[in-house]
Amino acid sequence: MKPNDQDKKNPFVRRFSHERIQETIMFGILRSMTFFVLFCAAFLFWDILSKGSTKIFEGDGLINWEFLTEDPQTLHVTKDGETEIKLSSKKYYKLKDEKMLQKWNAFKQGPDYDAALERLNLGIKAIRKEWTEDGLQKAKVEFIARERESSLGKFSFWKELATDPQTTASDFELEIEKVPETISQFILGHLERESGRLAEVEGEIRNFRARQYPLIENPTEASIPKIESAYLDLLEELPTLLTEATTNFGREIQTNYSSFIKTGGPKAFANLAEAIEAYGPIRQSLLGKNGGQEAWDEMQACLAPFRQSMEITLPSKDYAYSGGGIFPAIIGTLLLVLGAMLIAIVLGVFCAIFLAEYGKPGKFLSLVRLAILNLAGVPSIIFGLFGFGLFVIFLDWNVSLLAGWFTLAFMVLPIVITASEEALRSIPQGFRESSLALGATKWTMIRTSVIPYAMPGILTSSILGVARAAGETAPIMFTAAYAKRSELPWEGLEHWTDFFFQGVMALPYHIYVVSAKIPQNEYTQDMQYGTAFVFLVLVLGIASLSIVLRNRLRKKYHW
Amino acid sequence: MQSVNDQKAPEREGATEPEPKNATISIRNLDFLYGENQVLHDVSLDIFPNEVMAFIGPSGCGKSTLLRCFNRMNDLVEGAKIGKGSIEIHGTDLQDQSVDVIELRKKVGMVFQKSNPFPKSIYQNVAYGLQIQGLKSKKIIDEKVEESLRKAALWEEVKDRLNENAYGLSGGQQQRLCIARTLAVEPEIILMDEPCSALDPVATGRVEELIFGLKAEYTIVVVTHNMQQAGRVSDRTAFFYLGKLIECDLTKKIFLNPSKKETEDYISGKFG
Ligand SMILES: Nc1ncnc2c1ncn2[C@@H]1O[C@H](COP(=O)(O)OP(=O)(O)O)[C@@H](O)[C@H]1O
Numbered sequence A: 001m002k003p004n005d006q007d008k009k010n011p012f013v014r015r016f017s018h019e020r021i022q023e024t025i026m027f028g029i030l031r032s033m034t035f036f037v038l039f040c041a042a043f044l045f046w047d048i049l050s051k052g053s054t055k056i057f058e059g060d061g062l063i064n065w066e067f068l069t070e071d072p073q074t075l076h077v078t079k080d081g082e083t084e085i086k087l088s089s090k091k092y093y094k095l096k097d098e099k100m101l102q103k104w105n106a107f108k109q110g111p112d113y114d115a116a117l118e119r120l121n122l123g124i125k126a127i128r129k130e131w132t133e134d135g136l137q138k139a140k141v142e143f144i145a146r147e148r149e150s151s152l153g154k155f156s157f158w159k160e161l162a163t164d165p166q167t168t169a170s171d172f173e174l175e176i177e178k179v180p181e182t183i184s185q186f187i188l189g190h191l192e193r194e195s196g197r198l199a200e201v202e203g204e205i206r207n208f209r210a211r212q213y214p215l216i217e218n219p220t221e222a223s224i225p226k227i228e229s230a231y232l233d234l235l236e237e238l239p240t241l242l243t244e245a246t247t248n249f250g251r252e253i254q255t256n257y258s259s260f261i262k263t264g265g266p267k268a269f270a271n272l273a274e275a276i277e278a279y280g281p282i283r284q285s286l287l288g289k290n291g292g293q294e295a296w297d298e299m300q301a302c303l304a305p306f307r308q309s310m311e312i313t314l315p316s317k318d319y320a321y322s323g324g325g326i327f328p329a330i331i332g333t334l335l336l337v338l339g340a341m342l343i344a345i346v347l348g349v350f351c352a353i354f355l356a357e358y359g360k361p362g363k364f365l366s367l368v369r370l371a372i373l374n375l376a377g378v379p380s381i382i383f384g385l386f387g388f389g390l391f392v393i394f395l396d397w398n399v400s401l402l403a404g405w406f407t408l409a410f411m412v413l414p415i416v417i418t419a420s421e422e423a424l425r426s427i428p429q430g431f432r433e434s435s436l437a438l439g440a441t442k443w444t445m446i447r448t449s450v451i452p453y454a455m456p457g458i459l460t461s462s463i464l465g466v467a468r469a470a471g472e473t474a475p476i477m478f479t480a481a482y483a484k485r486s487e488l489p490w491e492g493l494e495h496w497t498d499f500f501f502q503g504v505m506a507l508p509y510h511i512y513v514v515s516a517k518i519p520q521n522e523y524t525q526d527m528q529y530g531t532a533f534v535f536l537v538l539v540l541g542i543a544s545l546s547i548v549l550r551n552r553l554r555k556k557y558h559w
Numbered sequence B: 001m002q003s004v005n006d007q008k009a010p011e012r013e014g015a016t017e018p019e020p021k022n023a024t025i026s027i028r029n030l031d032f033l034y035g036e037n038q039v040l041h042d043v044s045l046d047i048f049p050n051e052v053m054a055f056i057g058p059s060g061c062g063k064s065t066l067l068r069c070f071n072r073m074n075d076l077v078e079g080a081k082i083g084k085g086s087i088e089i090h091g092t093d094l095q096d097q098s099v100d101v102i103e104l105r106k107k108v109g110m111v112f113q114k115s116n117p118f119p120k121s122i123y124q125n126v127a128y129g130l131q132i133q134g135l136k137s138k139k140i141i142d143e144k145v146e147e148s149l150r151k152a153a154l155w156e157e158v159k160d161r162l163n164e165n166a167y168g169l170s171g172g173q174q175q176r177l178c179i180a181r182t183l184a185v186e187p188e189i190i191l192m193d194e195p196c197s198a199l200d201p202v203a204t205g206r207v208e209e210l211i212f213g214l215k216a217e218y219t220i221v222v223v224t225h226n227m228q229q230a231g232r233v234s235d236r237t238a239f240f241y242l243g244k245l246i247e248c249d250l251t252k253k254i255f256l257n258p259s260k261k262e263t264e265d266y267i268s269g270k271f272g
């Protein structure tokens, strides 16, 4: 290139060269890529935090404690007067109860209450006769007479069939060999129906059937009377059982009635109504189908006005999983993380100590390292299947905390081992030598002069690794997570070991369930992002906790 | 026996000539190898009770290796082994099956080149050797910590800050702390591998004084490549070159009138 006049003036004039263009382009690419990554990261946080905050700060703008402290519930969208309100199940049923109480109280203060009460009193008095000494005696006698009569009829019919198989066969269009079998079917069918009809004594009838089965199986002219007489004997026994049951039910009604009279509240009434309802079938067994029907109808009529005043309609549109909160999932995730962390760190540190301090460098050790590195590349869903196969099925731990802990722990083990090994190797050789030179055994040396100083490094990397694992859905999907569980892990344990064998809810799995497993509606998105928000904060919390921990330990052991 | 072993006993007032059989450490025809690489060739040497023996020689000549044989620290190095010959302490062959290195190392303490106190308190550093032996009594440990720190001439400087981290001390203090830590387990022999190489002259002076003072109670072997230092602290000096013991004699003689040419060249600074 020949310098022109201008170039002469300025010896440093900018030239366009290949390198310069390359540099400009490269710089542009590097910068735009970095900005792209930053933008995506910013978007992710902004997206989750902004959408999540609608749930977290729902309503009056303060923290939505219900979301953080309740279990997931159905959302009921209902109307209170004209305004639309959104209530989770617990609140919805509470509101319903309140309304019911209002209605009840209005009825109680109203003009009809006393009359209704009086009528109820009379009604109770009427059926009370049924469980007096006399009533029961009478019922007993009638029961035996009634049942005897109908049974005799049945048995004589079957006898007839058995005596004349020829006719029977032609009547029923059967082959003659099939006749006993058919009769047997009749008898068995009848006993089955009887055990259904006579509440409270179905067990006895079933036992009878089992006892007599050899005879019933092959009924003949001779055997049917035997069955008959045994059955008649049974009929003598049944009324005793029935009257006993009646007495019990009667007592139940009596106590519930007195407590209703005392309190006059809807709860007591509900109990009374329930007791009366439960008495129905036993009464029918003892008294026959239409026995004392009038008194019973009257009873129902007496209950009706009270029942009516308890009936509340609060129409609502229901959305499953869109109400309540995620408290059990928060607890579950915390438990999963803590347990997995403990197991992973203990196992990982032990492996790392062996690898870093005891293992002789060689083929075996490189093989072990290779295996560990490969383990780190296994997809998390595979760990889920592994945990399911080994812990849930083979060791029979079921879907449980314990299985989840071990599955998660195994998943992060490579991270923990690698991090711990690095931390152990970074401890100056001088500490080891000084310790040994003072007469320490190798293990004493490791225990007193290596592990304590390596701990900050081990903890930070491991906690970060495990916190990441806490976010995985796949490994816990089959091993530890429940889609819904209202009790908290410490509730309703029969024995303390049950604690480890229960499944829990977990945040990542909850997000998955809410976004993929239930019908979507306008409220599920809030739930999803609210959960994601809490989850993000929790993971960040764990991470910063580990950093604080590391800094403290570092301050203690700096060199 | 070779000529280098026609040693004279240290000339000290009132001291009679020690017989080789009284030697604390005696090395006989020692060959030492790291894998295939032989780094000590046929070394024979006696070290007597309550003397300060200095090892000098250019770097890489095997001084540290020999020193680390005395408490079998070389066991830690993969492939390190004695080719032939033996090392005896009070007549016991260190390679013998019945020798427990733990017991050996309690008797043969070591101070390293780089001062490396544990990142713990001053007190815990000194107490460490006692605690790992299972000593529990706080009172006894307290006493021994004080005694060791006094012997290491550090007590007055640190008695008010025993619970502070040892890394708050200066380099020289740290090295004296390491000496105190070694003294606490009551060794009989103290090995020092270039204990002053990382220290400034003032700190070096204090450590040297200390070494000189300790000789009444301990047998001390000190590796150094600072010849003035050897001259100041040692009774006898052994000069090594390329894995061979060239000459071992009274320090004064080595410096003023060495019998070997290599020694003279090294002392006069022709190489090294
Ligand atoms: N751990 C080791 N593994 C292999 N060779 C070593 C090791 N330590 C020292 N050496 C070799 O042994 C020789 C002597 O080393 P060393 O005893 O440290 O010498 P000095 O302390 O006199 O400087 C050197 O050539 C060195 O390379």
Ligand SMILES: [Mg+2]
Binding pocket: B063, B064, B065, B193
């Ligand atoms: Mg050296």
